[in-house]
Amino acid sequence: MTISIRRFRSDQADFAAQMDALLSWESVSDTGVQQIVTDIVNDVRKRGDMALIEYTNRFDRMNVDSMAQLELSQEQLQTALDGLPDAQRAALTTAAERVRSYHEKQKTDSWQYTEADGTVLGQKVTPMDRVGIYVPGGKAAYPSSVLMNAIPAHVAGVSEIIMVVPTPDGELNQLVLAAAAAAGVSRVFTVGGAQAVAALAYGTATVPQVDKIVGPGNIFVATAKRMVFGVVGIDMIAGPSEILVVCDGDTNPDWIAMDLFSQAEHDEDAQSILVSTDPDFLDAVAASIEKLLPTMERADIIRTSLTERGALIHAADKADALNLINRIAPEHLELSVADPEAWLPEIRHAGAIFMGRYTAEALGDYCAGPNHVLPTSGTARFSSPLGVYDFQKRSSLIQCSADGASELGKVASILARGEHLTAHARSAEYRIKD
Structure with a gap:
């Protein structure tokens, strides 16, 4: 059975609308x-x-x-x-x-x-x-x-x-x-x-x-x-798992197909997207998907995921691919390119970035070290991976000397009276030196 996975070009007239439809996800309960x-x-x-x-x-x-x-x-x-x-x-x-x-x-x-x-x-x-x-x-x-x-x-x-x-x-x-x-x-x-x-x-x-x-x-x-x-x-209200692979066309297409499978096999709502500037490479990965899918234990789930929410996208150039990365703000981003370090300064939104051809996302799921609890559904625009900082609280410390209280009191008094909060102002003014 041939798998039907969406193909886009970033220069097509309805690309923005197609991307909106592809990425839409409502995690709210009925x-x-x-x-x-x-x-x-x-x-x-x-x-x-x-x-x-x-x-x-x-x-x-x-x-x-x-x-x-x-x-x-x-x-x-x-x-x-x-x-x-x-x-x-x-x-x-x-x-x-x-x-x-x-x-x-x-x-x-x-x-x-x-x-x-x-x-x-x-x-x-x-x-x-x-x-x-x-x-x-x-x-x-x-x-x-x-x-x-x-x-x-x-x-x-x-x-x-x-x-x-x-x-x-x-x-x-x-x-x-x-x-x-x-x-x-x-x-x-x-x-x-x-x-x-x-x-x-x-x-x-x-x-x-x-x-x-x-x-x-x-x-x-x-x-x-x-x-x-x-x-x-x-921690967060997480949506389905997702991966965005960006490849320059020089990675084994079987590897990339399996990387896409690694998220698609989670469930039917998972999302796997490949972006490349090489349209021939997209064809090669599509062929690898057809070849490898029958060998997968969760083939039916992968097929549904790729059909319903997957995509192969032809980007015009590196700048275009970077724009797509930041537009998607993926949970997992694989940079399967020759010099992934050179891409980092332009990447603003991604939960975890897997750099180079040998860094499969699956390593991050289990044993690389960084946390695999990551923002999904575009929330990498404002959220971060789970970490130690999520289990710590921060309390501000303020201890004024007599001189400090006097000088700060003058500032606070003016601002408090500007807000018509007289008690605030007088509380600060009591500590102003004559």
Whole structure:
């Protein structure tokens, strides 16, 4: 079966409209989903553990009657890590070490300085007390997600990391539990869905309330995260996974086809786009797609993704390709070109940039070191990858000397009276020297 993937030229008259249609994505919940989530969140907030147990039994086909049956011990996590095949345990440990090493470099320290009159100004950096990480369960079991969400929190100095992971039909994924041990997770509850988000946000008798919730999930999880935002912090409301590959035509087309597949296989809504200034290369990649697709385990999902949301785009030149990069603001950007470093100054919007022909995006998903939790759906225009800084708070420090308070008081007084805030002005004026 021939795959139908869209082909564009950047100089065609309707290109802007075609791109708008290609990139459009609505991650908002419909009213039905919103109502279901609202009911669940409010119920868990009201009835706590009892509601959590009931929803877990209903949605995950469990048969438990106490929260003790829904919490895993540290011994279970360590046993899972110790029980992995040697190669798998070594790979997980290597990935964890690389992710930790990279994120150690993101740590921000407190700082302060003293002005000439003795006034001290600065910033105090403090880790959050407790965070929750949501990890998909069942068929969508991602140990890499555990590492990417928990390790930055651990590096930041978060005291307690609470993980929730659904286990439909009681199925425990040992690799996910092993990743929790490797990442330093404090407690694990086998609950999921909107009910797990509610439990983390408001706390129950058993599940402690957290300060921030991070991690991917389905539409019910995303809707619940949006609903509880403000009570707790959240990382982001993520859309489908996406990749933009820019190639000069000198990379093996099979490699590029497989790089496009690597995102398309996530789900039917994932987006894979190739941009090249060489139209013959686009033809070669299209041929590779046809050749390689039948060999893929998730061929049907890849086919739908590429047909519905994929594209091969012919750019006029390098400047045109750069404009497309910044227009798309991709989650993952592969620069499969001879001199990727030369492209960087002009790239303003991208979640993660994979540089050179040998740097497959898949390496970033698992073990390169940088975080794979990235802004999607164009939000790289204003968002950044998850990192240590997402688990730290910053407090401003101000300590005025007598002379500093007197001089600043004069400035504050004038500005406060200009805003008709008399108490502000007089509070500052009390400290002005005669």
